[in-house]
Amino acid sequence: IVLLRALVYWWGEILAHRGAAKVKEYLRQNLLNHLFALGPVYGRREDTGRLISTLVEGVEALEDYFSRYLPSVALAAIIPLGILAVVFPRDLLSGIIFVATAPLIPLFMVLIGNLADAWAKKQWHILGRMNAHFLDVLEGLATLKLLRRTLAQGKIIARLSQEWAKATMGVLRIAFLSAFFLEFFMTVSTAIVAVALGLRLVAGTIPFEKAFFILLLAPEFYAPLRNLGTQYHAGISGAKAAESIFALLDTPVPRRQGGQRMAEGHIPDGGIAFQEVSFSYTGAQPALDRVSFTLRPGERVALVGPSGAGKSTLLQLVLGFLEPQAGRILVGEVPLADFHLASWRKQVALVPQAPYLFNGTVRENIALGRPEASLAEVQQAAAAAEIHEFILSLPQVYDTVIGKGGRSLSAGQAQRVAIARALLLDTPLVLLDEATAGLDPENEMLIQTALGRLLAGKTAIMVAHRLSTLELADRILVLEQGKIVESGTHQELLAQKGVYYRLRQAYRGVA
Incomplete structure (x- = not known):
């Protein structure tokens, strides 16, 4: 079991990171192509700092989403189902305990989801404002020096940095809190399985070999669910970044593209x-x-x-x-x-x-x-x-x-x-x-x-x-x-x- 788990996670890490790199490359190319199609009029209308946040930090934020969160979702679906398929034919009661305790972790994730979503949204919004302000300061540095406004702008940047740090700590607090409770739920769930098996073993209603085998499977059953909860904040952050990316990709191109080619080198008769x-x-x-x-x-x-x-x-x-x-x-x-x-x-x-x-x-x-x-x-x-x-x-x-x-x-x-x-x-x-x-x-x-x-x-x-x-x-x-x-x-x-x-x-x- 240990060897199989190691192989699964090893291959999963390799495939996940390769896939994430390919997705980021694809998204960057599509974002640039779409920006080219939107043209300079769109670029002048939008905040350059926010566009940079989307093109750089936004795409990078998807790294953990694709390399950690999505593989965790896949493993959380595949491994517990596989273990249930092994346990149910051997011991119906243990299978029922697994099914009854498994929803505790996803339920907790749903409960903290709204709070995590709000903090992640705030963090992404402040990052865009901070990038935009940094760009404005750099482009207007001579004017700020001339008008003696560098100190005031420095205070604004410091305030934005503090807001971003506060939002980041809010996201991390939720992540740490969720990790604690997920570990707690996994321990309690494993303990419930162990106590049930122990009582039945004392009563003589289950052979030792079968009980020991199911007890070995219990941590493997809950581990993918716990890992999914651990990566949940990466999923939230990636989802917020994806919103800005797809909002840009969904922006309609201002003019349609015809297919007729024009002869080069002259303006046709009629001008x-x-x-x-x-x-x-x-x-x-x-x-x-x-x-x-x-x-x-x-x-x-x-x-x-x-x-x-x-x-x-x-x-x-x-x-x-x-x-x-x-x-x-x-x-x-x-x-x-x-x-x-x-x-x-x-x-x-x-x-x-x-x-x-x-x-x-x-x-x-x-x-x-x-x-x-x-x-x-x-x-x-x-x-x-x-x-x-x-x-x-x-x-x-x-x-x-x-x-x-x-x-x-x-x-x-x-x-x-x-x-x-x-x-x-x-x-x-x-x-x-x-x-x-x-x-x-x-x-x-x-x-x-x-x-x-x-x-x-x-x-x-x-x-x-x-x-x-x-x-x-x-x-x-x-x-x-x-x-x-x-x-x-x-x-x-x-x-x-x-x-x-x-x-x-x-x-x-x-x-």
């Missing part, structure tokens, strides 16, 4: 057409309200308007991160929703206002969309983006690691790296989102030169306010409260003395 497109964020006024316009192949259109007019939303719709709630977007004669997203995005390059650079080399960041590009191609794109000379001054030239977010680069240098990235992609459609905002005159001049090269022969949509960028546009669309209120060239719109004229006057006054 890109917005037909009565509307979109609203939850609980907000329409970001776009029945917007209609056509972007012809090779045409460059600028979007101008006050903050909140819908310019960035329009770009998100073109990129496929959002889907129109009314109306449709056509590429050629085909609805954008019918195209496979990866196929469509191969045709698009985006230069945002604040480009994100990853913790890698300059070359890796420029070649992010084309990792197979040669060094000569990367250098050619960098030269066209007016960043090559600066890169040559770096310690390891193109192999220099620039750090997370490009922290070793200025805003203008990071912007030119992003333009080099877009130049290397060489897509037929280019999107610019305030690509020159907040730059000094020298950097703006360099970037305008680079943008001129990037846009040569391309179809483009540009969100811009600077006159130097607007001069690159063939047509300007003026948005206000989600609607196109004016359309024309720079000079035509100035002559109308409408919304565009007022925006230009206000911008000149600020400048």
